Amino acid sequence: MSGLELVQVTADDYIRDVLPHSAELWSYGRGFEEYVADFRTTALSAYGKRRFRTVGLRVDSRLVSSCKRYERELRCDGQTFRAVGIGAVFTPPALRGRGYATALVGALLDSERASGIDLAYLFSNIHPLFYERLGFTALPSRAISIRASSLDGRKLDAVALSRHEWPAARRCFEALERQRPFGLRRTALVWDWIEARRASAPAGRVDLAVRRGRALAAYVTGRRDVPADAYVVDEFAFADDTGRAAIAPLLRVAAGDLRKVVGWLPPDVARDALPAGAVKRRREGIAMIAPLSAIARSRWRDRKDQILRDRSDRVWSTDAI
DSSP states (O other): OTTEEEEEEOHHHHHHHTHHHHHHHHOTTOOHHHHHHHHHHHHHSHHHHHHEEEEEEEETTEEEEEEEEEEEEEEETTEEEEEEEEEEEEOOGGGTTSSHHHHHHHHHHHHHHHTTOOEEEEEESSOTHHHHTTTOEEOOOEEEEEEGGGSOOOOOOEEEOOGGGHHHHHHHHHHHHTTOSEEEEOOHHHHHHHHHHHHHOOTTBOOEEEEETTEEEEEEEEEEETTTTEEEEEEEEESSHHHHHHHHHHHHHHHTTOSEEEEEOOOHHHHTTSOOOEEEEOSSSEEEEEEOSHHHHHHHHHHHHHHHHOSSOSSOGGGOO
16 A cells, blocks of 8 residues: 555544544443543553553555554563553544555554564454454453352452552462463553553442451452343452452352353463353454564464463453453
């Protein structure tokens, strides 16, 4: 395409030129001002100022497609890889069918590869074949639904997971994450960003924890979706076997009078904290990965078969972008 250019889009330009059009797809019932506020929460966070930006494809000076870019790190077998997450790939309806989104993602992958990024990842809400043609592979992505009444109903001294408890939640999460060799690494910046997102969307949130002295034995985060009669889990973590046994009762308390607990199937180290439930493939938020560097491609070849056979998700929904 003549005049094609991959460019950085300022936050103000993105709000003006993209969000009014993408709101129909991704506002999920929020008003436009709230939709914009959620974007600003990320863009203005400490993480956003250093690790997040919006990029676009210009053709003859016209913005024809755009996406969000998130810098993260991936742990795999004791090694850390530089990763870039791609989110909200968007082309205005009037410009679709001309290959602009394909050109945008392709140009971005070429740029990241040239700059030394090891891999790219995303969460697809459209048919994964679009991204597979660009070199991505879909990872196991499943959802679980559990009857709340089937969860352990024993009494717990559950407390609200406040901002004050956030450092303890981080230590609890990291204790669990050390047990698995593959996952997105959460730096202090990422934890601050997650907390900012959590604090900016309080409606329906129920985040609970169980203390053990000055530490946390376990916590759960999620929200009450009353129309769906469900408590939707974002993530949970536990520090040891005692904490593991507290997860089901915590979820029962969080669900309250709602009929079910739903969410992404948790990673393997956390799966046995839940009863069997009903598990099915997700149609949205399908995790996909594209190794870019030589070392990432080599490690992917070594681990690919095992990862694709795994029935658990490799990431928590909290990390979805």
